[in-house]
Amino acid sequence: MIIKNVQTIDASSPEGLDGVRMRVAIGRAEEAPRFVLRHFTLDAGCATPRHAHWWEHEIYVIEGEGEAYTGDGFKPICAGDTIYVPPDEEHQFRNSGSAPLKFICVIPHID
Amino acid sequence: MIIKNVQTIDASSPEGLDGVRMRVAIGRAEEAPRFVLRHFTLDAGCATPRHAHWWEHEIYVIEGEGEAYTGDGFKPICAGDTIYVPPDEEHQFRNSGSAPLKFICVIPHID
Numbered sequence: 001m002i003i004k005n006v007q008t009i010d011a012s013s014p015e016g017l018d019g020v021r022m023r024v025a026i027g028r029a030e031e032a033p034r035f036v037l038r039h040f041t042l043d044a045g046c047a048t049p050r051h052a053h054w055w056e057h058e059i060y061v062i063e064g065e066g067e068a069y070t071g072d073g074f075k076p077i078c079a080g081d082t083i084y085v086p087p088d089e090e091h092q093f094r095n096s097g098s099a100p101l102k103f104i105c106v107i108p109h110i111d
Numbered sequence: 112m113i114i115k116n117v118q119t120i121d122a123s124s125p126e127g128l129d130g131v132r133m134r135v136a137i138g139r140a141e142e143a144p145r146f147v148l149r150h151f152t153l154d155a156g157c158a159t160p161r162h163a164h165w166w167e168h169e170i171y172v173i174e175g176e177g178e179a180y181t182g183d184g185f186k187p188i189c190a191g192d193t194i195y196v197p198p199d200e201e202h203q204f205r206n207s208g209s210a211p212l213k214f215i216c217v218i219p220h221i222d
Binding site for chain 1: 194
């Protein structure tokens, strides 16, 4: 068993995006065989890229307020929400509040 | 994309355990192809079963205070902790605080 607090994990900025920090908590380094648990922090006004890819997202919103882009436009998300993004569906997440938006996002191994 | 708040999901009690509630947020019903995102609430003093199985757990602690059983005994867990339980490793989680212990637990499809 490996226990670690997310705050002890080094953060990276996917695609160099300002105000978006990703922490890989459980993945290949922990010898997890199937999927990867990542922790995201989006500063106020910041967003992830709008894109689509072959893998799914399974998300839990920890705190903050934001919006999720779907084919139907943006929909509100908040703490306690779970979000399923199927494979190949275009999506984007942005922080529409004044505090950080934090969520867990699980994906399969993609490398 | 499917967005739902965990509080809107019906809860079940794994193995009929008192004070342990599981909500399956994303799984086969959502046509998720690979893994299942579940939300657990343990009331004060309550615990999950001590067991081992072929599948891994990838966990994020949302709120509360508890302890995780490993081969080395119980270790403290709290909000912001991530926990990786490898396949076939004995484990158990219990609430050692006075408020509910809540966590996300992701597993592969097991049925």
